[in-house]
Amino acid sequence: MNPYKMVIAVTNQKGGCAKTTTAVNLATALAKGDAANGFRPAKVLLVDLDPQGNASTSFGIDKSTLDRTVYDLLMNDLGEELPIIDDYLIGPDIIADSMNEAWKQNNPDKKPPKTMIETDRDGNIISSGVENLWLLPSNIQLSGAEIELATRIGRETRLKEGLSPAYDEFDYIIIDTPPSLGLLTINALAAANWVLIPVQTEYYALEGMSQLMNSIKLVQRRINPNLKLFGIALTMYQNSKLCNTVEREVRKHFPGHCFKTVIPRNIDIAVAPSDGAPIVILKKPTRSNKGSQQYWALAKEASRRVQSIRQKYGIREPDRLRQHKLRIGD
Ligand code: ADP
Ligand code: MG
Numbered sequence: 225m226n227p228y229k230m231v232i233a234v235t236n237q238k239g240g241c242a243k244t245t246t247a248v249n250l251a252t253a254l255a256k257g258d259a260a261n262g263f264r265p266a267k268v269l270l271v272d273l274d275p276q277g278n279a280s281t282s283f284g285i286d287k288s289t290l291d292r293t294v295y296d297l298l299m300n301d302l303g304e305e306l307p308i309i310d311d312y313l314i315g316p317d318i319i320a321d322s323m324n325e326a327w328k329q330n331n332p333d334k335k336p337p338k339t340m341i342e343t344d345r346d347g348n349i350i351s352s353g354v355e356n357l358w359l360l361p362s363n364i365q366l367s368g369a370e371i372e373l374a375t376r377i378g379r380e381t382r383l384k385e386g387l388s389p390a391y392d393e394f395d396y397i398i399i400d401t402p403p404s405l406g407l408l409t410i411n412a413l414a415a416a417n418w419v420l421i422p423v424q425t426e427y428y429a430l431e432g433m434s435q436l437m438n439s440i441k442l443v444q445r446r447i448n449p450n451l452k453l454f455g456i457a458l459t460m461y462q463n464s465k466l467c468n469t470v471e472r473e474v475r476k477h478f479p480g481h482c483f484k485t486v487i488p489r490n491i492d493i494a495v496a497p498s499d500g501a502p503i504v505i506l507k508k509p510t511r512s513n514k515g516s517q518q519y520w521a522l523a524k525e526a527s528r529r530v531q532s533i534r535q536k537y538g539i540r541e542p543d544r545l546r547q548h549k550l551r552i553g554d
Contacts, residue, residue: 326500
């Protein structure tokens with residue numbers, strides 16, 4: 225794998241620090257882009273590696289009806305064959321359908337915002353905010369994986385092996401991880417080359433960070449020397465003395481790593497999953513929609529960081545999105 229390919233594990237063993245929210249909104253915003261402002265859309269795969277399947281539910285996906293999930297990819301003993309990755313992925317059309325269904329259930333008399341879904345008079349979907357987004361879903365079945373994997377050969381690199389056909393297909397692969405440093409998270413760190421750590425701006429923010437950094441170092445040394453810290457995103461910020469102190473502390477501990485953008489505590493962000501869409505396509509990024517505005521700002525900052533990494537190492541990426549569109553048009 226090209227060591228500077230953008231495979232980003234969103235990790236922190238703490239629960240509730242906005243891993244899923246960050247992974248979902250970052251993936252969606254990067255996929256949608258903001259072409260008018262020079263932020264090109266990218267082809268993105270979001271991997272849900274948490275048995276809770278919250279990333280999948282964020283798009284209204286009904287987890288009980290899934291044919292194949294990331295669990296099957298991890299457990300498949302493929303021998304020398306590489307998996308046909310498309311068999312495991314949910315594509316943009318199905319994501320758009322399920323977002324539409326979730327919206328209708330929650331808002332029976334209201335049309336969805338056009339940034340999320342645009343329909344014709346008969347209610348058929350014309351366009352959606354997820355046209356470049358693919359999802360590798362998960363459900364509760366994955367909760368058995370840690371134990372089942374323990375005795376399998378290559379238990380730490382199963383995800384990497386399973387995703388290998390996807391590495392060339394996507395501009396970004398974003399992996400949402402469970403709140404632990406167990407085998408699933410190790411698989412994410414082995415499959416990724418970058419780590420993004422969401423940190424909640426609360427009193428215990430830095431607790432557990434040294435443990436997380438140690439795990440990252442262990443994976444770097446033993447399994448994946450390409451792994452690097454992509455950045456730290458401060459989340460659920462409220463304008464208070466405590467949050468300001470915590471922000472200062474985190475920035476002091478990790479100079480140069482924290483994103484300038486800070487995600488505010490914002491009720492719209494928490495409500496968005498029930499409407500079946502991430503906040504970045506549910507609400508326009510305006511000053512009155514701080515949640516959407518700041519997740520867009522984070523995605524743009526992340527994309528600029530990627531560009532400067534590529535410049536620094538002289539890496540020129542082909543335009544995968546254009547290639548993909550050409551292939552579909554054949
Ligand atoms: P994790 O994946 O780390 O467990 P989640 O992304 O699921 O964390 O977030 C935990 C809870 O907090 C969820 O209910 C989510 O909707 C909510 N939440 C996340 N970010 C924000 C925010 N910026 N403002 C308000 N609520 C948030
Ligand atoms: Mg989560």
